[in-house]
Amino acid sequence: MRVWLNKQRNLLDFSLSSLSRRRGKTLGMLTVYTSIVFVLASVMLFSHAIRREAATVLAKSPEVLVQRMVAGRHDLIPARHLDAIRGVRGVQSAEGRLWGYLFDPAAAANYTLMVPTNPRIEPGKVVIGDGVVRVRNADPGDLMSFRAHDGSLVQFKVDHAISRESALVSADLFLVAEEDFRRLFGIPAGMFTDLAVSVRNPREVGKIAEKIDAALPDTRIVLRDEILRTYESVFDWREGMLLVLLAGSILAFAIFSWEKASGLSAEERREIGILKAVGWETGDVILLKMLEGLVVSLSAFLVGYLLAYAHVFHLGAGLFEPVLKGWAVLYPKYRLTPFVDELQVATLFFFTVFPYTVATVVPIWRAAIVDPDQVMR
Amino acid sequence: MRKSDAFLTLSAVLLLLLGASFADAARGLVREEPALERKAEMVGRLGLTDLVLFTEARYTRHPSQADLHSAFQDHPFAMDHFPTGSLLPPPILKGRP
Amino acid sequence: MIHLSDVRKAFNQGKANEFWALKGIDLSVRAGKVTVFRGPSGSGKTTLLTLVGCLARPTSGRVRLRDRDISGLPERFLTDIRRSTFGFVFQQFNLLKGISAVENVMIPAYPLGRDRNELSERAHALMASLDIAAKAHSNAEWLSGGEAQRVAIARALINDPEVVIADEPTANLDSERSRQFLGIVETLKASGKTVLMTSHDPLVCDTAVVDHVVSLRDGQLVESR
Ligand SMILES: Nc1ncnc2c1ncn2[C@@H]1O[C@H](COP(=O)(O)OP(=O)(O)O)[C@@H](O)[C@H]1O
Ligand SMILES: [Mg+2]
Numbered sequence: 001m002r003v004w005l006n007k008q009r010n011l012l013d014f015s016l017s018s019l020s021r022r023r024g025k026t027l028g029m030l031t032v033y034t035s036i037v038f039v040l041a042s043v044m045l046f047s048h049a050i051r052r053e054a055a056t057v058l059a060k061s062p063e064v065l066v067q068r069m070v071a072g073r074h075d076l077i078p079a080r081h082l083d084a085i086r087g088v089r090g091v092q093s094a095e096g097r098l099w100g101y102l103f104d105p106a107a108a109a110n111y112t113l114m115v116p117t118n119p120r121i122e123p124g125k126v127v128i129g130d131g132v133v134r135v136r137n138a139d140p141g142d143l144m145s146f147r148a149h150d151g152s153l154v155q156f157k158v159d160h161a162i163s164r165e166s167a168l169v170s171a172d173l174f175l176v177a178e179e180d181f182r183r184l185f186g187i188p189a190g191m192f193t194d195l196a197v198s199v200r201n202p203r204e205v206g207k208i209a210e211k212i213d214a215a216l217p218d219t220r221i222v223l224r225d226e227i228l229r230t231y232e233s234v235f236d237w238r239e240g241m242l243l244v245l246l247a248g249s250i251l252a253f254a255i256f257s258w259e260k261a262s263g264l265s266a267e268e269r270r271e272i273g274i275l276k277a278v279g280w281e282t283g284d285v286i287l288l289k290m291l292e293g294l295v296v297s298l299s300a301f302l303v304g305y306l307l308a309y310a311h312v313f314h315l316g317a318g319l320f321e322p323v324l325k326g327w328a329v330l331y332p333k334y335r336l337t338p339f340v341d342e343l344q345v346a347t348l349f350f351f352t353v354f355p356y357t358v359a360t361v362v363p364i365w366r367a368a369i370v371d372p373d374q375v376m377r
Numbered sequence: 378m379r380k381s382d383a384f385l386t387l388s389a390v391l392l393l394l395l396g397a398s399f400a401d402a403a404r405g406l407v408r409e410e411p412a413l414e415r416k417a418e419m420v421g422r423l424g425l426t427d428l429v430l431f432t433e434a435r436y437t438r439h440p441s442q443a444d445l446h447s448a449f450q451d452h453p454f455a456m457d458h459f460p461t462g463s464l465l466p467p468p469i470l471k472g473r474p
Numbered sequence: 475m476i477h478l479s480d481v482r483k484a485f486n487q488g489k490a491n492e493f494w495a496l497k498g499i500d501l502s503v504r505a506g507k508v509t510v511f512r513g514p515s516g517s518g519k520t521t522l523l524t525l526v527g528c529l530a531r532p533t534s535g536r537v538r539l540r541d542r543d544i545s546g547l548p549e550r551f552l553t554d555i556r557r558s559t560f561g562f563v564f565q566q567f568n569l570l571k572g573i574s575a576v577e578n579v580m581i582p583a584y585p586l587g588r589d590r591n592e593l594s595e596r597a598h599a600l601m602a603s604l605d606i607a608a609k610a611h612s613n614a615e616w617l618s619g620g621e622a623q624r625v626a627i628a629r630a631l632i633n634d635p636e637v638v639i640a641d642e643p644t645a646n647l648d649s650e651r652s653r654q655f656l657g658i659v660e661t662l663k664a665s666g667k668t669v670l671m672t673s674h675d676p677l678v679c680d681t682a683v684v685d686h687v688v689s690l691r692d693g694q695l696v697e698s699r
Binding site for chain 3: 002003004005006007009010011013014017018021022270271274275276277278279280281282284371372373375376377
């Protein structure tokens with residue numbers, strides 16, 4: 001045991017010496033490797049946290065939403081549909097919702113206009129999300145005016161702002177009174193954007209949706225489950241940008257390991273020959289190279305992951321901002337709740353450390369079985 | 378100091394930091410718990426359906442509410458020209474017509 | 475101590491460029507003595523050393539180390555024997571570049587799992603006895619030929635082998651340094667080691683310390699005294 005431990009430490013010493021004498025190469029490798037781990041881990045932590053946050057927060061979304069479809073487009077839904085829905089067995093309540101988008105030319109940003117029922121907003125007042133506050137530099141008491149559908153001016157006085165804490169669900173909200181909403185867009189009374197339905201028994205939600213669908217053929221139904229599922233797969237690895245990102249780094253990684261795997265230099269071969277000639281077994285040489293690979297990959301993994309953790313949860317995932325922002329002007333400033341999946345971290349560990357270590361060993365294996373008498377030449 | 382000792386010490390420190398990051402995450406979860414509840418409460422009260430991740434287009438602002446073809450509504454062959462469209466899947470429907 | 479009987483060695487056997495480097499060698503190397511293989515370049519001296527030193531296996535014939543036939547042993551066992559019995563000083567010294575001389579000296583001992591402090595002490599002591607203590611922490615590539623050779627000798631001795639094998643040890647040295655080397659050989663012999671070397675240098679072959687000279691030509695023994 002003692003001997004075994006000494007041997008491992010001696011070999012570790014030597015592998016560190018070997019790495020440090022190829023300092024440039026080692027540092028380059030560490031840098032590339034660490035940044036790959038950093039990018040992968042950042043994406044992983046970020047998307048997992050977003051998904052979990054969505055699952056937690058959106059669990060309170062409306063159970064069933066009924067939209068009217070006209071020629072394949074979402075259209076206003078008449079209030080009389082409410083009666084039809086209330087008549088379906090198992091429906092607890094149904095209410096019309098008013099919401100939509102408002103383009104603000106002053107900020108070139110899109111807001112989400114909404115009419116809350118609890119508490120109601122007084123006519124002429126508006127409650128704004130944190131993103132709106134930032135793009136408009138708005139304070140309570142400020143006036144904001146918009147042109148209505150008929151060209152007349154509609155003015156809002158900022159009542160208060162929604163706290164930044166909830167920016168992830170509220171940053172672009174623009175909460176107004178029903179009268180103002182209808183006046184702005186010219187939506188007649190008796191028409192709604194969509195209908196929110198709650199059911200008595202959550203297990204029957206599928207059945208009830210079917211019945212509503214049968215009763216109102218011109219509608220499309222969105223269940224809370226579907227909302228949650230949509231967010232389960234947001235930032236999934238299949239999604240374009242992430243795929244490109246992942247494919248890019250995996251490709252870089254593959255090229256990089258391939259370079260290592262095939263590019264065993266004459267110098268390295270000679271060294272392996274010397275080691276074998278002075279009495280190292282093939283197994284010792286392989287252990288040495290494995291330690292070299294492990295030193296690099298373990299350090300890269302740990303440093304890359306820790307940097308990614310700090311980046312995503314303490315520095316606001318700043319590097320992703322340009323990607324996530326897209327063309328949007330209004331971008332929420334939120335702090336992610338640190339949902340970390342240890343199993344995912346373990347998977348990342350396995351997929352970054354293991355292949356690299358193997359990739360370093362494979363060519364050595366080939367070289368280590370050459371005859372040691374070559375070094376006498 | 379022996380090179381291997383230096384490396385092992387460094388690794389131990391990094392491993393400790395890794396452990397600390399898990400602890401930090403666990404503490405963060407506890408700390409954010411009330412905020413999460415407040416957010417969920419607001420979602421319930423206002424009937425919100427989506428996260429404010431991308432505000433550039435209707436179907437990225439409210440992906441769960443977008444009708445199936447909103448990305449292509451100008452023309453069936455129109456390319457999606459918003460970058461964030463590539464971060465989202467189409468809404469997932471549950472085997473219903 | 476080491477006995478060779480009818481040893482032959484072919485390179486590229488079965489191919490168009492097949493070459494028999496050794497064509498039937500019978501030879502005994504006695505323990506505690508200094509033996510020199512002499513012969514012109516290409517006569518098979520180095521090849522013979524690799525067979526004796528368990529770096530390679532003969533194509534046919536037997537190599538016995540004491541009473542053990544080692545010509546048919548698998549690689550693993552050969553490595554074991556090589557590590558415990560032989561110390562090599564290669565013609566090109568074959569030190570590893572970029573690491574210090576003393577680390578080079580310790581390399582053969584790493585897989586044995588010896589305590590690092592003891593090992594380092596022993597390496598320094600060996601280097602001191604070879605008069606290169608001052609160079610212990612220089613990188614191998616900064617050493618002069620004579621220094622590099624002495625580092626290589628220290629490396630050959632770190633595992634305390636019974637046999638020290640040196641290929642053309644004086645080929646790169648002037649006569650002054652060559653004499654110094656023979657001095658080292660003398661102390662090795664005095665400490666009970668068997669020494670085997672190749673050389674075509676009369677200075678080496680005619681020294682008192684050398685007990686046996688074996689002459690080779692075209693892979694065959696021509697003379698042995
Ligand atoms: N790996 C090899 N493949 C083919 N020929 C070899 C190989 N090694 C040595 N030889 C040949 O074997 C002969 C003996 O070589 P060597 O033992 O190195 O001679 P010496 O050391 O006496 O100069 C030389 O002609 C050399 O070209
Ligand atoms: Mg030779």
